[in-house]
Amino acid sequence: MASALKNLSEYNEQNIPSAEGLLFGIVVSEWNTKITHALYEACYETLAKHGAREENIHVIQVPGSFELPAGARMLADRLKVDAVICLGCVIKGETSHNEYINYAVANSLANLGMMYGRPFVFGVLTPDNEQQALDRAGGKHGNKGVEAAITAIRMADLRKNLGETKPKIGF
Numbered sequence: 756m757a758s759a760l761k762n763l764s765e766y767n768e769q770n771i772p773s774a775e776g777l778l779f780g781i782v783v784s785e786w787n788t789k790i791t792h793a794l795y796e797a798c799y800e801t802l803a804k805h806g807a808r809e810e811n812i813h814v815i816q817v818p819g820s821f822e823l824p825a826g827a828r829m830l831a832d833r834l835k836v837d838a839v840i841c842l843g844c845v846i847k848g849e850t851s852h853n854e855y856i857n858y859a860v861a862n863s864l865a866n867l868g869m870m871y872g873r874p875f876v877f878g879v880l881t882p883d884n885e886q887q888a889l890d891r892a893g894g895k896h897g898n899k900g901v902e903a904a905i906t907a908i909r910m911a912d913l914r915k916n917l918g919e920t921k922p923k924i925g926f
């Protein structure tokens with residue numbers, strides 16, 4: 756019931772750092788396009804609303820959510836992105852395919868974040884049915900694309916303010 760208590764789409768704009776000058780990658784999965792497109796639009800609008808410039812938001816599409824980490828890595832290898840946002844929707848079916856996809860994507864994005872020292876945001880809906888997805892893509896539980904964008908801005912800003920990591924010598 757966490758989403759009933761905390762709708763993170765309703766954030767305080769005053770507390771969000773500026774996204775001006777930051778470079779973002781967005782990777783969008785084509786499966787369940789109606790949902791992922793709604794996530795994407797809200798995500799893009801939120802980045803722009805907080806100062807990200809159009810030329811600093813790079814968007815690519817991948818076939819399904821399983822391909823999100825590979826797409827995210829391609830972006831991170833080619834561009835000096837400050838954050839990569841991955842948007843997908845894996846709806847539970849008759850088999851446990853969703854568990855394999857969700858686990859692989861979450862794990863891979865976490866690993867990419869550790870490897871690159873940059874935020875790779877998990878903006879993947881994992882609903883039991885389409886209605887639950889719609890509720891989170893502009894419905895009664897807000898739009899998780901907004902939350903993904905805010906997370907990316909906050910984490911990119913945090914990294915910028917902490918400065919580059921320095922190579923360690925010894926302990």
Ligand code: DLZ
Pocket residue numbers: 784786787818819820821822843844845846847848852856
């Ligand atoms: C195969 C598959 C299935 C059954 N369901 C979904 C889904 O609900 N959401 C999604 O994003 N992708 C799904 N896919 C596709 C996989 O993510 C992947 O694209 C294929 O297995 C090929 O690697």
